[in-house]
Amino acid sequence: MLKNLMVSLAVLASAPVAAQTFDAAAVFGSRESVEQASLSPDGTKLAYLGPGDGQASVIYVVKLGDGAAAKPILRTNGQPDRVSGCSWTSNTRLLCDVYGISRYEGDIVYASRMVALDEDASNVKVLQQRRRGNMALEVSLGDGNVIDYNPGEPGQVLIMRYQVQENTAGTMLAQRGGTIVERLDTTTMRTRIVEAARKNVSEYITDGNGNVRVQGRNDVNSDGFDTGVTRYFYRKKDSGEWLVMSVVDADGAQFNPYGVDPDKDIAYGLKKVNGRMAAFSYALDGTGTETAIYADPRFDVGGFKRVGRNRRIIGVGSEGGVRYFDPALEKMLKALGGALKGYTINVIDSSEDMQKLLILAASDTDPGRYYLFDRKAANLNELMLARPRLEKVALAQMKSIEYRATDGTMVPGYLTLPPGSTGKGLPAIVLPHGGPEARDHWGFDWLVQYFANQGFAVLQPNFRGSTGYGDAWFNRNGFQDWKIAIGDVTDAGKYLVREGIADPNRLVAFGWSYGGYAALQSAVVEPTLFKRVVAVAPLTDMERWKKERVGWSDYQLTVKRVGTGKHVVEGSPAQQAARIQVPVLMFHGDLDRNVSVEQAKFMHERLKAADKQSELVLYEGLDHYLEDGEARGDMLRRSGAFLKLP
Structure with a gap:
């Protein structure tokens, strides 16, 4: 399968540290050169997050295949603004999560905002939520998170966030308060509500194509404290009615959903069997049929393998191994494993058509190498190193x-x-x-x-x-x-x-x-x-x-x-x-x-x-x-x- 395997030089790898100047504490303590990476929908560009001084963050964009160097397009100073990651919403537009940790009224709080920008750092826009100070009954510290990067239109995403409750006295326009889902246009930063505000909702899961299919509601007692119980509901296709799915607590005895496969019309999730977590599917057609998929007699099943803009679930794994659901993809990944012996292979991202994959190969003695794999051409090209300063350092098994x-x-x-x-x-x-x-x-x-x-x-x-x-x-x-x-x-x-x-x-x-x-x-x-x-x-x-x-x-x-x-x-x-x-x-x-x-x-x-x-x-x-x-x-x-x- 990889008969034309080619490996190019790392485009971002810096020269290894000379032995006589090697400061082990500084080198091992330094942050990874690549902290998060995203492949554009057409597979021609890479955006990634790298470290600056202290806690500062730098966003880079590099055009793949033409030998161009990575270009820094945005920096934050880390005091307190930092970037947790950026993802492409179209072939030219990025959406980034900027956050900071600081003190607020004596407490340490985490506050985040969504920032969108073009690949050349132009047209920078910040998501502006309505904040009417004297009407707000609560404090909002974040803009939420993206739950779907592929709702149908380039540059648009679905976000889940908490809507601050407002005083209703004298107005019918006050916000109700609760968790909502909005469709966000990252070019204009305008939003449209998809799911109305609802109290105690902690989770929404989409099918990766812009349709919300699963909802999780936290149980809260009369004093307002979480009980540790989440009640899950689901929708059938083309229906707005929420149907009971499961009640999940610390025992893990009922189905805990993680993702939806729209083609099979099922949810994938975990529940315990004989004291260990196992993978199941759950039919979303109204029957609620649960089917066992994978269990490991020695280990808990740890979670699901995903790939692509729609975060499609392609397999499930435990410490004992991985089971893939797509035979063609499994064959391809096994071939990659053969080409990169001794490495653990992870698919970080992919182009929209799944023909180009961003791969991270790592081991105990190698912090990680990023590759672009072109499935059609069967080419594997090395892009960059996770920790280039350790490239020539002898590491321990x-x-x-x-x-x-x-x-x-x-x-x-x-x-x-x-x-x-x-x-x-x-x-x-x-x-x-x-x-x-x-x-x-x-x-x-x-x-x-x-x-x-x-x-x-x-x-x-x-x-x-x-x-x-x-x-x-x-x-x-x-x-x-x-x-x-x-x-x-x-x-x-x-x-x-x-x-x-x-x-x-x-x-x-x-x-x-x-x-x-x-x-x-x-x-x-x-x-x-x-x-x-x-x-x-x-x-x-x-x-x-x-x-x-x-x-x-x-x-x-x-x-x-x-x-x-x-x-x-x-x-x-x-x-x-x-x-x-x-x-x-x-x-x-x-x-x-x-x-x-x-x-x-x-x-x-x-x-x-x-x-x-x-x-x-x-x-x-x-x-x-x-x-x-x-x-x-x-x-x-x-x-x-x-x-x-x-």
Whole structure:
């Protein structure tokens, strides 16, 4: 199939960093050169988002096939304006989401706006929602999100947004308040309502051709708090009536829709079978027939593979593999996999006719290469690198392993050893993931690769409480069953020592978010196992976390997630600071909406009060993810020096 395979030089790849000037922390900490990419409908142009200084964003456009260099067309300064992504709405027009994180009346808020512009940065327009200050009963912080890029006319999209409720006194024109769907003309920025305002609607799903087929409504109790239950409804073709589909809660026992196939007149979704997520289809013809599509006996089905402007679902996957629904596309992707051995192949975007595909190929030792694949000509042309500064840097292989926990359970994880090392007697890091409702995956990880570059062995445990392995592995969650989760983390360290991989005097822990919590709590329960601990944006006190959510719609969900009882105090490292015997280094952004910076400050205060060694580094104006190359480089540099023991 790829008999005419051709690979050109990367049009945007910069020269590799010279060995004598290589600053590992700066290079690994830098943001990706391509943070989001979109292919024009005719497949002739590429728009992508790249980093500027600090948190700044730069939008580039490049004409494909003529050797032209990428042209920067718009910049934001990152203070606070940033760009999360841009997509083509026609062959000449882009729609971008610009956002910022700042303080509003004492709270940290996320505000976004939609901006449209031509490929040469002309005709810039901002979506202007009606905001009548003295009539508004609520505050709108965003313009919503695009739910359909292909509603029938070039340059038009469907957007879902929240319409602010207004005071009705003295007027019949006041807005009702609630979620609406509008057709947006990105040339004029004029809108037309497609779905009228409705309270508590959290989701609309279209068929990719401009027709709204599925609606999700959140259940809210009498106090206005989310209950965690979503009720789904659907429409038959050419009907405006909403029919009951399913009621979805944390148990996952009923059908949870993800997308619609208009040709088959079905919705694709997930529901649990024997304690694991499986893929199903749901007939939208009024019968409500559910049909099992794909289940993995070892892993949860993670989600659906999509492609093209209409986000057509082409397959479904789990950690164990992918099942494609289109035999021709499956054959083509397998051929690409054969041409790019050792890489994971992802279709990022496509032309409208699906003849040109934007491909990202990545692996554990390659951060990623973007290709344009012309199906008709069977040509595969390399466009650019995700991280060109790492092109000539030796990266470490990530190996899937299992280790035995204290209770005999085999715990999966990923082990990365420094390139060229013997794999024995090394300084070693146990690096638990965040969430905890998440899991680590095989592939490039800038944190892991930095530490491996610095000579550390790194073990990432998918401890019990991680997602992807079914209900029995998840337990209640990593907070209520913290003893099990943290036990798996400490057992990861014991495994490294037992196997001779780690020098027991140079075994340390590093974590981000829940991973930072896990690293700190590991030092509580096993005070002498890890010799030093680094925690980035850590949760440190569960009871304080619950109190921090008072006044927000998810307050009762947070209370339910954490639970009540002695585990709340026993499982909070800030409340157990006196038990920690090793030096602690923490980092936190002061605009973190996920985990309040007060969590790290409180931990630091409690450690100091207990006469423990603690250092807290605060980054002004940064959020949970520290998406600033300079700040990340500083964090890596400080962490590497702190964790290196003689």
